[in-house]
Amino acid sequence: MSIIKVMNKRTSIRSFNTEDLSSDLLDKMKVIIIKKRSGPFGSRHNFSLIDINEKKLNELGKMTSYGVVKGARYYFAGYCDPDDRSLIDFGYCFQEVVLELTELGLGTCWLGGTFGRSFIAKALSLPDGKVIPAISPVGLPLGKRTTTDKLVRYIAKSSNRKSHDQLFFNHYGSEGVKPIGAEVENGPLSKILEGVRFAPSASNKQPWRFIFKEDHIHLYWDFNEKYNAAFKSFNIQALDMGIALCHLIKSTDELELMAGFIDEDPQFESIPWKYVASLKNKVVV
Secondary structure (H helix, E strand, O other), rough: OOHHHHHHHHOOOOOOOOOOOOOOHHHHHHHHOOOOOOOOOOOEEEEEEEEEEOOOHOOOOOOOOOOEEEEEOOOEEOOOOHHHHHHHHHHHHHHHHHHHHHHHOOOOOOEEEEEEEHEEEEEOOOOOOOEEEEEEEEEOOOOOOOHHHHHHHHHHHOOOOOOOHHHHEEEHHHEEEEEEOOOHHHEEEEEEHHHHHHHOOOOOOOOOEEEEEEEEEEEEEEOOHHHHHHOOOOHHHHHHHHHHHHHHHHHHHHHHOEEEEEEEOOOOOOOEEEEEEEEEEEEOO
16 A cells, blocks of 8 residues: 555554454564664664563552553554654654554554553563653544544544645745745645645644755754653654654655655744755755
8 A cells, every 4th residue: 555545544553452352463463563764864663563462560559541542452662862862763663563564454543641650660671861752652543533532632632734835845945934835835845745734743732843945854843842851861753753764755756756864954044934854855845
């Protein structure tokens, strides 16, 4: 299946079928989750599959999602350093796993705040100085959303996405940025715009901003200081930037428009956001 179609198909699943997975599906799921991966900034990540029915885990306490997730037996999780670049790479690699599991027909849901970190830390034997930015349940979707699931989606405004003119911009020197024109919105990059626009993010805040300049796409972070301060040990929205990069790089690559990843701030004038990274593409805007 096209990776862009997988991005559009993916949705947060919080209610799971309690029937056992087939051995074949379980094996494929394990291969995806434990695969070693690298993010665009070079840090390596691999994730662990956690079966909360395992007897040895019962000694560690009880897994909780504070009622957000129903029926899940399996979760996957990992850890990383607390700096922004490590978190961006973590988000990139974690979303890779999410997309590959989606292609298998499995449901997932990013959990950044609504899970018991103490249990997961013990299950992962968390090293000193590392953080667990997020986990996800994984399994077959129940097929019908529970009342709790519907409520969570409503509160998070999960179905809402910012419009193009809030996310995608051209740069005009000292005049700053202006929303992209129809030549970009309706041109060869349009599928990339949609792939990125429908990426998941913490509390659906969608903090990514993109500037199109000639043959480059520059990713910026609309940093929310108050929101990130709620997570004292790391900036939670750094994960969102990794997710955005994952969708950007994979969709651009699939369309054979990618010409390279660039880690160099273009130093544009009058930009209110925090620079993250750039892609060189084969389309001149």
